[in-house]
Amino acid sequence: MQYVLKTNLLTKKIGDKELVSNVNIHIKKGEIYGFLGPNGAGKTTIMRMITNLWKPSSGDIEIFNTTLTPTSYPLLKRIGSIIEFPVFFNHLTGAENLQLHCEYLGYYISDGVKNILNLLELSDAADVPVQNYSLGMRQRLGIARAILSKPELLILDEPTNGLDPAGMKQIRDLLKMLCQEYGITIMISSHILSEIENIADTIGVLNHGKLIKEISMEDISDMNLAYIELVVDNSNKAAYVLSEKMKLNNFKVLEGNVIRIYENSISPQDISKTLSANSVSIEALGRKSDSLEDYFLKLTEETT
Template sequence: MSYILQTNHLTKIIDGKELVTDVNIHVKKGEIYGFLGPNGAGKTTVMKMITNLWKPTKGTVELFGKTLETTSYEVLKRMGSIIEFPTFYEHMSGKDNLQLHCEYMGYYNKGSIDEVLEMLNLREAANKPVKSYSLGMKQRLGIARAILCKPELVVLDEPTNGLDPAGMKQLRDLFKMLCSEYGITLIISSHLLSEIESIADTIGVINHGKMMREISMKEISEMNTAYIELAVTDTKKAAYVLAEKMELNNFKIIDDSKIRIYEVNVTTQEISKELMFNGVEIISINKHTETLEDYFLKMTAEVGK
């Protein structure tokens, strides 16, 4: 399979310290790739190498099938990005900053600036100096600049920083629209798992500078196990009822009060009825499904062992 973005054994060492080690990323054309990791995991370091801000100590970056070099100017024109916090000419208006970016990129489409200002809800602030913008407005202006020249690939480092829940929802919808309607590929880093879970097609998990795993959200959904968690006053008696009376065998006693039942063809109502009929006092009974957060925490816990 060919990838729009691929890194090969990417390693960065500064002052004798390995910030990231042997990182391999594979991003398919037209997808949203969620790059997940706790703060300090190495996400920004990798993104700086992808966007040619930092040179790898070892390994290579391939963009659009070509190895990234110091002089890969034409390749980089096909990409938009925000790395860490976006910076602007603070005394200039938001619109003028975008106009300057178009000049710099050699992109001349007069309607594009108004279009992205509308997309990012910045029309009213377009002619105000950027120094008057809030953190969230600057973040939105940075995203406007990243998508302004209709790039094929957009690299966004923690793009929801400084945004309130409504702003985050707006960006989620925007990212999905850019992918589905414009065919733009996005790689988005975040430690906000719920944000990535709702939009990503594929995730890559990085921790302590090492890539843990790449996996599609579809695969996570298929392998996540739904279970019923049961809290009772007497686990031994409850286990007896589950095994002997209900003939269930796929369950596990978690501690002195909790049992997890992994049977797919039994309901909470059936379990409650049988336990109460046999004199087992139920404290609580709930159905659970593992989320991306559960998967992420398991992955990052493994590397710390």
């Protein structure tokens, strides 16, 4: 397996506090890796270490099969990143900020700045000082700067902050395109689970500074159980009918007279018919399946 990024027992301490503990990340070439975790879980700390902004207390980071050191400047040139909120020279225009970025990277390509501003729909603001940009425009300019030199690895910490739903979809489509058409490997953190669910190939779940799970979205889809959910007028009576009359064992009674039935052999029609015959009123009935949010909450609750 070819990995663009690996960490080995990555740990960060500040004083007596351990922010990140023995984290082993594996990101494959050409995939989008979704990095999930509650606020304060350590996601930004890890991204800071990967981009050499912070030094690990112990453990190591391997990028492009090379161990990252404080002087790995050629390695870092192959990485684009946004860590927390992007910072610019406010008195300069968007185009000037990007041109300056090109100069200190030693990256020169005709119409590169113009094309990237057009890609992020910032052409009309190219000559506007950044101090007049909205939060969403600044975020898009940060993404433009991160991908301007066509990096091999893109590290994005909450890149959709400040964007409206249309802007979030634009960034989601852009990241998919960069991955599929340019082969850029992307590591993206977000607190919006539906955004990660829509684009990620693999997710890593972090909680209390520890990586508690690393799993492909395909495996999550395979393991998530489909179920029948019904809302009834009397959950106790319905549970009795399901257990004694229909001989079902694999179901769960939730609050609000909600029942989830995890039986593949039974149909909603059979359930409806039997409950009605036993004087149980059904308010809602339908097939559902667990989402990434369900899986994430289950994992984090288990480690809290």
